[in-house]
Amino acid sequence: MANSGQKVVLITGCSSGIGLRIAVTLAKDEKKRYHVIATMRDLKKKDKLVEAAGDTYGKTLVLLPLDVCSDESVKQCINNVKDRHIDILINNAGVGLLGPVESISIEEMKRVFETNFFGVVRMIKEVMPDMKKRRSGHIVVMSSVMGLQGVVFNDVYTASKFAMEGFCESMAVQLMKFNIRLSMIEPGPVHTEFETKMMEDVAKMEYPGADADTVRYFKDVYLPSSIDIFEAMGQTPEDIAKCTKKVIESSSPRFRNLTNNLYTPIVALKYADETGGLSVNTFYNLLFNFGPLMHITMSILKCLTCSCLRRRTISPN
Numbered sequence: 001m002a003n004s005g006q007k008v009v010l011i012t013g014c015s016s017g018i019g020l021r022i023a024v025t026l027a028k029d030e031k032k033r034y035h036v037i038a039t040m041r042d043l044k045k046k047d048k049l050v051e052a053a054g055d056t057y058g059k060t061l062v063l064l065p066l067d068v069c070s071d072e073s074v075k076q077c078i079n080n081v082k083d084r085h086i087d088i089l090i091n092n093a094g095v096g097l098l099g100p101v102e103s104i105s106i107e108e109m110k111r112v113f114e115t116n117f118f119g120v121v122r123m124i125k126e127v128m129p130d131m132k133k134r135r136s137g138h139i140v141v142m143s144s145v146m147g148l149q150g151v152v153f154n155d156v157y158t159a160s161k162f163a164m165e166g167f168c169e170s171m172a173v174q175l176m177k178f179n180i181r182l183s184m185i186e187p188g189p190v191h192t193e194f195e196t197k198m199m200e201d202v203a204k205m206e207y208p209g210a211d212a213d214t215v216r217y218f219k220d221v222y223l224p225s226s227i228d229i230f231e232a233m234g235q236t237p238e239d240i241a242k243c244t245k246k247v248i249e250s251s252s253p254r255f256r257n258l259t260n261n262l263y264t265p266i267v268a269l270k271y272a273d274e275t276g277g278l279s280v281n282t283f284y285n286l287l288f289n290f291g292p293l294m295h296i297t298m299s300i301l302k303c304l305t306c307s308c309l310r311r312r313t314i315s316p317n
């Protein structure tokens, strides 16, 4: 149970990656300011979190089951929280989807929206009324740079994050009237199981319905560039957890919070030209005309951001 003065933080999707790391980082806060309710849809996957939490497990960190795709699971989980009192809700659970749209069934696309979009809506609908009554609270959403700008062959994942951006940008205004803050975290590539799961799915894919040229552009042009980008600018879940902690500890948290300085110029293209021409043409050229040049640029970037220099270039601290 939370001590008086401790903030109750509920996080979704804590079995791995960013969610796990945020849960552990907050539970290990030196001043013990947080009572962390780490949730996951399958408690059989709890070992990694329990091990990382160490002696905070059962003290500043407790576990509850929660599947963001189920109305019943969400309701039951929130009803199990003392007085349904949550100070900070961190919507982290999410799934990726990669590949030519022709090869992806509508069912698979719906699953992505069910998790990444309706999952967040479901959580906010359940938690927000109590926050409104108390005239306090902070809702954090793990969005993505792909919630701000489309990336080729990530069409459906991008769309699900855009949907959430639109929903939250609209909600933020109303929530402000109730003294509830809403913050989006916008990571670029992060080394987690998200990346591994997507690569495994891609390896299994047979691309039914996609023509040979499209499959070639995906496998031989997009995938190698994407791997380069992950290698050159990928952050760690620790980086994202530190940024998220900073956001929840800020006295005036920003609505949008990019976590990766290296990715900022890519997102800025969209805002530099409202017709969209600059970003669409630049991405086209980067991918199809300057692929080898991009590989070299990314290799140089990777070298410049290796651990000895990283501290000087990016600081999630």
Ligand SMILES: NC(=O)C1=CN([C@@H]2O[C@H](COP(=O)(O)OP(=O)(O)OC[C@H]3O[C@@H](n4cnc5c(N)ncnc54)[C@H](OP(=O)(O)O)[C@@H]3O)[C@@H](O)[C@H]2O)C=CC1
Residues within 6 Å of the ligand: 012, 013, 014, 015, 016, 017, 018, 019, 040, 041, 042, 045, 066, 067, 068, 069, 092, 093, 094, 095, 096, 115, 119, 142, 143, 144, 145, 186, 187, 188, 189, 190, 191, 192, 193, 194, 195, 197
């Ligand atoms: N990695 C990256 O490059 C980036 C990731 N993000 C976002 O960060 C968030 C976390 O992803 P990341 O840590 O990288 O990936 P992981 O795959 O490591 O973690 C995703 C988590 O979401 C959980 N999850 C999936 N579906 C549900 C569900 N229906 N109910 C509850 N939990 C669920 C997974 O649980 P289970 O183990 O049961 O599947 C897992 O705990 C996502 O929203 C993602 O979109 C944003 C930008 C970049």
Ligand SMILES: CC1=C(/C=C/C(C)=C/C=C/C(C)=C/C=O)C(C)(C)CCC1
Residues within 6 Å of the ligand: 143, 144, 145, 146, 151, 187, 188, 189, 190, 222, 225, 226, 229, 230, 266, 282, 283, 284, 286, 287
């Ligand atoms: C290939 C390619 C790109 C790829 C970007 C990638 C691969 C971003 C990954 C972001 C992730 C994984 C977000 C998760 O939410 C750019 C830079 C747009 C430039 C054009 C070519």
